[in-house]
Amino acid sequence: AQTVTQSQPEMSVQEAETVTLSCTYDTSENNYYLFWYKQPPSRQMILVIRQEAYKQQNATENRFSVNFQKAAKSFSLKISDSQLGDTAMYFCAFMKRGREKSGGSNYKLTFGKGTLLTVNP
């Protein structure tokens, strides 16, 4: 079974500053995906960034980037130039890639407990 650990229940950052959220995971799988999701008070989970384990290059999406350390099973999220709208819960998640076969191969997300990020003006 996979586990995802987010060791920072809460973080805060000043507007325009940079913040890094930590995530570690445990798995015996070699092929998998890692995700960061944002959950604002509206409760809707919004995909922030995605990393495929077989890709060595760290994923980036505008102000969001990850530091993926496969050997250490670490997957941190860096938010640059923080904005007030970034205030939300952030969840790290794991999805096994699995063997593609009839019936689908990858679908089950395992989430961490989340980090509440507050961006202060």
Next chain:
Amino acid sequence: GAGVSQTPSNKVTEKGKYVELRCDPISGHTALYWYRQSLGQGPEFLIYFQGTGAADDSGLPNDRFFAVRPEGSVSTLKIQRTERGDSAVYLCASSLTIASGRNAWKTGELFFGEGSRLTVL
């Protein structure tokens, strides 16, 4: 709207009652998922549908929980004899199914709804 729609947004019920939670996925998405998010936790997988059939219901906690998707679109999560421990936000997500070979497919990005908050008194 074009997103995943969940109703009701909030439901308060008494212990022992029966409840139904509805999910209307994005049009054309054949894969549909239910997750449960308890207070202070990340979402936990309940069940996954590929079309009309439940491809994986291993996350349903017990036989009081049941979900259907009779026409391969709208899904209903049904909870019988509700207990206080069932109080949580129930999230639905949908995704495209991408053909990746003969009799094989994989799921694309998951799009989440805003959830149904269930409170059992």
